[in-house]
Amino acid sequence: MTRVFVSQEIVEDALEEFEGSGITVDLRRDHRPLPAEELRATAADYDGLICLLTDRIDAEFLAACPRLRVVANVAVGFDNIDVAAATRAGVAVTNTPRVLTDATADLAFTLLLATARRVPEGDAFLRAGKYTHWRVKQEQMGVDVFGATLGLFGLGQIGRAVARRARGFDMTVLYHDVHRLPAEDERELGVTYVEFEELLARSDFVSVHSPLTDTTRHRFDAAAFAAMKPTAMLINTARGPVVDEAALAAALRDGVIAGAGLDVFEREPEVDAQLVQLRERVVLLPHLGSATGTTRREMCRMAARNVRDALSGKRPESLVNPEVAPREGTG
Numbered sequence: 001m002t003r004v005f006v007s008q009e010i011v012e013d014a015l016e017e018f019e020g021s022g023i024t025v026d027l028r029r030d031h032r033p034l035p036a037e038e039l040r041a042t043a044a045d046y047d048g049l050i051c052l053l054t055d056r057i058d059a060e061f062l063a064a065c066p067r068l069r070v071v072a073n074v075a076v077g078f079d080n081i082d083v084a085a086a087t088r089a090g091v092a093v094t095n096t097p098r099v100l101t102d103a104t105a106d107l108a109f110t111l112l113l114a115t116a117r118r119v120p121e122g123d124a125f126l127r128a129g130k131y132t133h134w135r136v137k138q139e140q141m142g143v144d145v146f147g148a149t150l151g152l153f154g155l156g157q158i159g160r161a162v163a164r165r166a167r168g169f170d171m172t173v174l175y176h177d178v179h180r181l182p183a184e185d186e187r188e189l190g191v192t193y194v195e196f197e198e199l200l201a202r203s204d205f206v207s208v209h210s211p212l213t214d215t216t217r218h219r220f221d222a223a224a225f226a227a228m229k230p231t232a233m234l235i236n237t238a239r240g241p242v243v244d245e246a247a248l249a250a251a252l253r254d255g256v257i258a259g260a261g262l263d264v265f266e267r268e269p270e271v272d273a274q275l276v277q278l279r280e281r282v283v284l285l286p287h288l289g290s291a292t293g294t295t296r297r298e299m300c301r302m303a304a305r306n307v308r309d310a311l312s313g314k315r316p317e318s319l320v321n322p323e324v325a326p327r328e329g330t331g
């Protein structure tokens with residue numbers, strides 16, 4: 001029998017993708033991740049795994065699960081998975097690109113606007129019964145988004161979707177990425193390539209859209225914040241550890257930069273207590289990037305199709321390690 005384990009609650013109708021496949025699916029109806037040793041012990045009996053970002057799939061896990069042939073992450077990022085170890089072990093790894101691009105770009109822009117215009121502070125002010133007069137004090141004001149300079153750190157699918165949105169706000173869009181776009185694509189998208197230091201120095205808003213890698217980990221540290229404008233705001237909808245959270249909290253507290261809109265954190269779901277205490281021009285969200293009904297459903301369906309296809313001898317539509325030589329099925 002071919003068996004798939006779903007490590008945490010997902011959109012359940014995604015499991016319809018397995019109908020008629022002969023594959024048995026066990027869904028764990030819990031939204032909390034299993035401790036590592038329990039996940040290892042449970043997944044050991046399965047041929048396929050559907051997991052979330054909060055599940056760590058490392059060499060130790062893979063060694064404990066000799067039947068496993070595919071790990072499908074319900075996320076576009078896969079920094080929770082040791083892909084090299086999976087490839088060595090003959091385990092296919094898949095992710096969920098494209099289906100979440102626009103929802104995540106919308107959320108990045110939402111955070112940018114909410115931070116710039118201090119939306120949560122206004123909401124809290126009104127609910128506290130303090131809305132008695134028109135606000136004019138400069139220290140209570142937000143900043144303009146239209147016409148401002150936006151610096152994109154990372155110009156993959158999501159970064160590009162954010163650049164397209166920025167056009168509607170007449171923004172100047174700079175980007176820095178390890179890959180530079182062909183000049184024609186840059187022109188079409190209306191973006192200008194700059195070195196990292198220039199991105200920091202010129203941007204009114206810096207928005208992070210890079211994956212988490214050894215190179216991007218803590219790329220935004222105390223020195224990076226010191227190189228930004230004191231009026232600048234940092235938006236992060238990518239991965240928490242790209243930003244040194246303690247250094248960011250200090251930079252915000254000391255006025256080194258003016259604000260931050262964060263959807264991701266270094267140790268999710270934990271959030272740095274110092275950040276939580278900062279309320280002015282700091283907006284914190286619980287990783288909502290892809291959290292629309294349609295997008296989450298599509299991500300779960302894609303993960304289910306990826307597993308079904310991998311276990312049926314077909315190439316999954318979003319295989320992260322195409323070089324993998326698949327394990328023989330035991331099911």
Ligand SMILES: O=CC(=O)O
Pocket residue numbers: 053074075076077078100238289290
């Ligand atoms: O963070 C969410 C994802 O990578 O899809």
